[in-house]
Amino acid sequence: MDETLAVPAPQPPADGSATSASTLSGLAFSKGHGTGNDFVLIADPEDSHLISPEQVAQLCDRHLGIGGDGLIRAVPSRFLPEGRDLLAADPAAEWFMDYRNGDGSLSEMCGNGVRVFVHFLIAQGLVQLGAGESLTIGTRGGIKKIVRTDGGYAVDMGPWEFIFPEEATSKAMDALVSAEGLEVARPGLSVSMGNPHTVVALAELSELAATQLFKAPVVDPKPVNGTNVEFVVPAEPLVHDGVGTITMRVHERGVGETQSCGTGACAAAVAIRHWAGAGAPDAWQVNVPGGVVGVTFFPGDSGREHVELSGPAVIVASGTLS
Numbered sequence: 001m002d003e004t005l006a007v008p009a010p011q012p013p014a015d016g017s018a019t020s021a022s023t024l025s026g027l028a029f030s031k032g033h034g035t036g037n038d039f040v041l042i043a044d045p046e047d048s049h050l051i052s053p054e055q056v057a058q059l060c061d062r063h064l065g066i067g068g069d070g071l072i073r074a075v076p077s078r079f080l081p082e083g084r085d086l087l088a089a090d091p092a093a094e095w096f097m098d099y100r101n102g103d104g105s106l107s108e109m110c111g112n113g114v115r116v117f118v119h120f121l122i123a124q125g126l127v128q129l130g131a132g133e134s135l136t137i138g139t140r141g142g143i144k145k146i147v148r149t150d151g152g153y154a155v156d157m158g159p160w161e162f163i164f165p166e167e168a169t170s171k172a173m174d175a176l177v178s179a180e181g182l183e184v185a186r187p188g189l190s191v192s193m194g195n196p197h198t199v200v201a202l203a204e205l206s207e208l209a210a211t212q213l214f215k216a217p218v219v220d221p222k223p224v225n226g227t228n229v230e231f232v233v234p235a236e237p238l239v240h241d242g243v244g245t246i247t248m249r250v251h252e253r254g255v256g257e258t259q260s261c262g263t264g265a266c267a268a269a270v271a272i273r274h275w276a277g278a279g280a281p282d283a284w285q286v287n288v289p290g291g292v293v294g295v296t297f298f299p300g301d302s303g304r305e306h307v308e309l310s311g312p313a314v315i316v317a318s319g320t321l322s
């Protein structure tokens with residue numbers, strides 16, 4: 001489907017806090033998603049659209065705006081200081097994914113967003129990418145390499161790391177996590193995929209369904225910049241034909257519950273594999289409310305283990321802000 005939507009342009013707040021933001025009226029946008037994690041997408045090849053956090057929140061509002069879990073601005077890396085640093089390391093990283101959460105806050109990384117971002121660049125005619133070809137882009141979480149596959153895109157998300165490595169290795173947990181619907185606090189393990197995650201394993205799918213994620217779970221202690229929280233149920237048996245399967249729901253920092261979280265799926269696979277111990281597989285299928293993503297661990301060229309995230313990307317509609 002590709003249709004034109006007319007959505008009122010967000011107004012700068014009355015207190016003048018966004019007076020430097022350019023007017024968004026007439027701005028072209030698209031709406032896309034990756035396994036139900038949905039984004040407002042804006043192409044800004046001249047870096048001429050300063051979109052304030054308040055405007056991001058208005059555009060992502062599901063009642064008063066277009067609606068989305070986040071907003072992605074596609075901007076040439078050369079226009080941003082963080083992009084210029086990446087270009088110095090790899091001149092191929094011409095395009096930068098300027099990602100914001102639905103509340104306007106910045107995040108370092110968005111795994112589903114990367115796939116949708118590349119699909120958007122192709123749909124806009126800003127890059128050409130055939131099946132099996134790869135593209136390098138810049139993000140606040142560093143340079144990412146993406147391969148176009150038959151069913152979507154596979155992204156080298158780079159290395160994972162434990163946020164509290166001593167606790168992760170000595171106790172296999174580093175936090176207690178409480179959420180509405182869970183009677184007692186559960187152990188969590190915090191993993192960075194560039195952005196922070198805390199993963200909690202539950203025993204049953206019925207327990208996962210009973211967990212209420214309309215409020216942010218309480219994580220104690222919390223990673224310093226806050227955290228996304230994944231509740232995960234391992235399949236029984238965990239591994240089939242060399243692939244581990246897990247089912248996940250997520251509460252995202254700066255958003256709320258979403259249908260999917262790519263970095264969260266990677267973090268969940270890291271934690272469950274750690275808990276499963278020696279012999280756990282390197283290939284994982286992660287079932288989320290919005291679909292299925294794949295996670296694979298492989299030796300990266302940085303000398304550390306990298307994580308590949310694979311899944312679909314869809315552009316739903318394109319339009320102009322009225």
Ligand SMILES: N[C@@H](CCC[C@H](N)C(=O)O)C(=O)O
Pocket residue numbers: 037070101106107108109110111112113195196228252253254255258260261262263264
């Ligand atoms: N949905 C994303 C993650 C988006 C950022 C996250 N809310 C954060 O604040 O870190 C994904 O697919 O990874």
